[in-house]
Amino acid sequence: MNGAAFIVISVFTLAAALAAATLPNLMHAAFCFVVALLGLASFFFLLGAEFVGLALVFIYIGAVAVLIVFTILLTRRDSKEHYGFNWSGVLIALAVFVGLTWSVLKTPSLSIVPPHIRALTVRQIGQALMTGYVWPLQCVGLLLTAALIGALVLVMEEKR
Amino acid sequence: MHRAGFRILRKRTFSTCSMFTVGQEKFAIAWRRSPARQRRALPRHETYLIMTATLQVFIIVSVALFSIGLLAALSRRHAIFILIGIEMMLAAANLNFIAFWRFAPPPHPPTGVMIAIFSIAISAAEAAVGLAMVISVYRHFRTTNVDQYDQLKG
Amino acid sequence: MIKSAAIAFLHEVTSAVDQIFVYGKRWLLSWIAGAPNWIIQITSSLINIVALLAAFLTLFALMSVLERKILGRMQNRYGPNRVGPFGLFQPVADGIKMLIKEDIVPARADKVVHFLAPVVLAAVAILTLGVMPYGRNMTAFTIDGGILFFFAVGSATELAVFMAGWASNNKFSMLGAMRAIAQMFSYELPLIITVLPVVMIVGSLKPDSIVFAQGEYTLGILPRWFVFTPWGAAAFLLFFVSGLVESNRTPFDVPEGESEIVAGHLTEYSGFKYATFFMAEYLGMFAVSGLAVTLFLGGWHAPVRLLEFVPSYIWFFAKLSMLLFVYIWLRATLPRTRVDQMMNVAWKFMLPMAFTCVIAAAVWHYAGRGMRGWLWSLLVIVFVYSALSILLDTRRKFARRVYRFAE
Numbered sequence: 154m155n156g157a158a159f160i161v162i163s164v165f166t167l168a169a170a171l172a173a174a175t176l177p178n179l180m181h182a183a184f185c186f187v188v189a190l191l192g193l194a195s196f197f198f199l200l201g202a203e204f205v206g207l208a209l210v211f212i213y214i215g216a217v218a219v220l221i222v223f224t225i226l227l228t229r230r231d232s233k234e235h236y237g238f239n240w241s242g243v244l245i246a247l248a249v250f251v252g253l254t255w256s257v258l259k260t261p262s263l264s265i266v267p268p269h270i271r272a273l274t275v276r277q278i279g280q281a282l283m284t285g286y287v288w289p290l291q292c293v294g295l296l297l298t299a300a301l302i303g304a305l306v307l308v309m310e311e312k313r
Numbered sequence: 314m315h316r317a318g319f320r321i322l323r324k325r326t327f328s329t330c331s332m333f334t335v336g337q338e339k340f341a342i343a344w345r346r347s348p349a350r351q352r353r354a355l356p357r358h359e360t361y362l363i364m365t366a367t368l369q370v371f372i373i374v375s376v377a378l379f380s381i382g383l384l385a386a387l388s389r390r391h392a393i394f395i396l397i398g399i400e401m402m403l404a405a406a407n408l409n410f411i412a413f414w415r416f417a418p419p420p421h422p423p424t425g426v427m428i429a430i431f432s433i434a435i436s437a438a439e440a441a442v443g444l445a446m447v448i449s450v451y452r453h454f455r456t457t458n459v460d461q462y463d464q465l466k467g
Numbered sequence: 468m469i470k471s472a473a474i475a476f477l478h479e480v481t482s483a484v485d486q487i488f489v490y491g492k493r494w495l496l497s498w499i500a501g502a503p504n505w506i507i508q509i510t511s512s513l514i515n516i517v518a519l520l521a522a523f524l525t526l527f528a529l530m531s532v533l534e535r536k537i538l539g540r541m542q543n544r545y546g547p548n549r550v551g552p553f554g555l556f557q558p559v560a561d562g563i564k565m566l567i568k569e570d571i572v573p574a575r576a577d578k579v580v581h582f583l584a585p586v587v588l589a590a591v592a593i594l595t596l597g598v599m600p601y602g603r604n605m606t607a608f609t610i611d612g613g614i615l616f617f618f619a620v621g622s623a624t625e626l627a628v629f630m631a632g633w634a635s636n637n638k639f640s641m642l643g644a645m646r647a648i649a650q651m652f653s654y655e656l657p658l659i660i661t662v663l664p665v666v667m668i669v670g671s672l673k674p675d676s677i678v679f680a681q682g683e684y685t686l687g688i689l690p691r692w693f694v695f696t697p698w699g700a701a702a703f704l705l706f707f708v709s710g711l712v713e714s715n716r717t718p719f720d721v722p723e724g725e726s727e728i729v730a731g732h733l734t735e736y737s738g739f740k741y742a743t744f745f746m747a748e749y750l751g752m753f754a755v756s757g758l759a760v761t762l763f764l765g766g767w768h769a770p771v772r773l774l775e776f777v778p779s780y781i782w783f784f785a786k787l788s789m790l791l792f793v794y795i796w797l798r799a800t801l802p803r804t805r806v807d808q809m810m811n812v813a814w815k816f817m818l819p820m821a822f823t824c825v826i827a828a829a830v831w832h833y834a835g836r837g838m839r840g841w842l843w844s845l846l847v848i849v850f851v852y853s854a855l856s857i858l859l860d861t862r863r864k865f866a867r868r869v870y871r872f873a874e
Contacts, residue, residue, distance in 0.1 A: 159366045160338075167381070170378055173385065174381050174384045174397075174398065175384075180633060182394065182397065182786060186397050187326070189401065193378070196411075197411055200371075202411050202415070202425075202429070203612055204426070205426055207615045208615070208619075210622075211618060212437050213400070213433070214619075215623065215625070216437055219628060219629070219652065223645075223648075224447055228448060238390070242389075242390065243384060246381070249379075249380050250377060250380035251365060253379075254373055257372050257373055258369065258373075260369075263367070266424065267415055273423055273674050275611055276670070286431075291345065293431055293434050293435065296434075296435065300439070300442050301394075303442055303524050304441045304445035307446060307448070308448050308466070310315050
């Protein structure tokens, strides 16, 4: 794994995520979220899990981001409401970050280099999904169906 | 460099490197890896330096992304921002799983990748339901400012 | 003996012509053979990208004038024929016109997003061109999940359309963008599910493997393309129609219908940005047609074994041109569909038929891939199609015509 590529991608992703969390304009924040997800997908490519990276782009950017953007549209009023910014949230997030980073840096067994592994092909993922992980696959299918039907029921206009 | 978690390896002597290093001497031990290395000087032009990112760096990036998501979820007052923050936290957790999968010792089961795939699917379902809830609550309260969702009975 | 030597020589020549671009790239890379590994990789990728862009931008320019000429001929008039020989330099004139037009951005539009929308759309369209095999050993980027890459990147098109519609700060643009996105993602499902039987039968997501799996010829003359199987034919038709919708072409160009919604999400774009949108739409069309050729029409294989001496990229672009001609033909012939008719077809007809193709492909595989499998899968498809036709029948029953005259 190339260190330079890693630094560039991580700076890019974290900057986009920070922009998504702090920009006052909601649409700009949603688009920065998309950019952060793209950076995350390139992380997955760097780590050798290409299928997961592509699935992330497909599902998150192709579906979840479009959903978010549609919801922003549907819940918009013409008057510009001023939403406050809660600074205690910054303190808590900072505390969480510092605490976790300190604990990670203090764990010496984590400073290992990546071993040479064989690339994980889509065929292996497919075989694993169909043999070892077939029950979770069916459950996820059921869960997605139930979630989407539930979401539709929530949003349906009530008949007068 | 080594304090930030980057290790500078000499390519030739990778096979004699031990996987686990102790404390602050991780860089020192990487240098004094084998007695053989002290005896014969490796010619400079044969080895070249690769900078590799250790697992610590990936976890720190994932933790940073998670805390930024937490920041968005806790400090913004718009319901959809909170959902964006939650999605970001889920994505950071996925990165964590994949990083651990990549750095696992042999044999390499595809467990990390499987968990990540299912996690992506589940987070998509949860995003759909969450956004449907936001729309439905907006229809009642006519605002998305979560500070104004203060009535129990609607 | 002379004959076998002559045949061997001809074989050498045809395979050299077939691989001419591969040899050219290798020759170019040999100039920098001593450089470190990453420079060689970057240069190789750059050569691929430049070749791809050159080929497809030329095809775009050619198609923009050929479309107008073919449309004209089908409407019993000449197309543009002033600018060059037979009007073939029209793209140059169009390009100059677009470049010197004033770039008007609405005052209250979101400048950054307004600028980025055509850029993102064009970038996405070009990215999808990178994974297709254009000839033997001529894929730009081989990714293990090539088909998934194509669809993952293609699904970002909707976001770009939304950015265009929202950033213009215009109600018509917003409405047009929402209609365009609704149309695009409701046809993405049939698009992706019709690819599923091909991937299932081949067992790989790589377009290269899919093309290789269609390489044999039964009895030396009939190619084993997937379009000649019942599930493949149905899947090809569904994929082709979904591709038409994805690229917002007539008869599905509700997002850009001039009589309906001015220009939809493109209303506030002028000059070079409009040209970029135009180019991105055409490149998307090329990408979807290219994928249809790869998945169903055998990629760069020749139709009969005798014609294998023709270079593989010629076959690919010939098949691509055939599909593009059908696109233009449909544009000249069919009127625009209504939005609700389009949505009905997508969800009520095309989605069940797409699932049927998956089942029919499985039936074809397990009943042996010969005559018996062919007949059984044909039976499955015809049965479901008839059932759907009966269930979805919304034809009005016509009454006997009554004439009333003025008394």
